[in-house]
Amino acid sequence: MNLAMPDNNDSDITRGEMILSVATLYWSLHERLDGGCPELSKLERMFLVKLSKPLRIGDMAKNLQVLPSTLTALADDLEKRGFIERHRDPDDRRAWLLELTKLGHKTRAELLDRVETAVREATGLPEEDLKIFGELLLRVRNHIMAEGRPKGLPF
Amino acid sequence: MNLAMPDNNDSDITRGEMILSVATLYWSLHERLDGGCPELSKLERMFLVKLSKPLRIGDMAKNLQVLPSTLTALADDLEKRGFIERHRDPDDRRAWLLELTKLGHKTRAELLDRVETAVREATGLPEEDLKIFGELLLRVRNHIMAEGRPKGLPF
DNA sequence: GTTGAATGTTTCATTTTATGAATTATATAG
């Protein structure tokens, strides 16, 4: 990958290329998932993927980088449709634990199947490169979550 | 990276990890950019990053994976604020070429500075890994754009 | 034990963002 380009315009492209690629992949993945489970919104998909074990609304909000109030509405919807249940957190009566129902487990499993396929198809990377890519992404995400929020957000 | 995990729950996490990481990075980048140029929406940022040279609305829509009508409103806004101009494409009088104004060039340059910083800070990857990551992302994006839309979209 | 501050979630008004059908003008194919 040769970055020593004489044309200023091209170096501009290079500089913006990564964020464009991240965005493109993000959109593309969701677009593919839209075809398989259109009844779930983007955030609902991320929610279900993340909910591998019971989680508080506040913690889920941190992971999905939205306000808790956003998740209140989302959880209401998923609860109404039978995918999740709310239980009071025994450690703190202010908090709720969101847990998958049996139907939620089933739906999540199907979603993960679709996610895996979408990732393979969207990236088009062979196994070895996909593995490296996945490792880098995981490091990135751990870095982001460990670092916390960069700016004045309410949590 | 050992994928041979005995616990089904852990393998589920691994399966969803990549899309979660992509989403987290996507959100995180925009959150950082929100701090630096709050007057630009997510899509407007991507628009400006992509507009390294004059581009048709339809082509831009393909790149940003939105409908042309979405970009009509966005271009109206940016034009009104003096960042871009519309010129009829000499090769096809149905089409418009969106071009940066002088102010637009300046704003884009500043944005690219912020983008580069955001990428470095959000990923936390050292230069060498960042380079590999960038290469992989570029391959992914080329694959996505070359493949076209996976499903029945209007273009 | 008490008080004040902090925290977790919800409510609901408001804002933001994108979709999508219909339309008009232009281009293309036969």
Place this chain on the structure above:
DNA sequence: CTATATAATTCATAAAATGAAACATTCAAC
């Protein structure tokens, strides 16, 4: 020349998120 396709726009509508205020619970300090 005619029929079909295409590029962009309009505007009503839908979807999605924010954010301030409120309430209950928890925590910290005295």
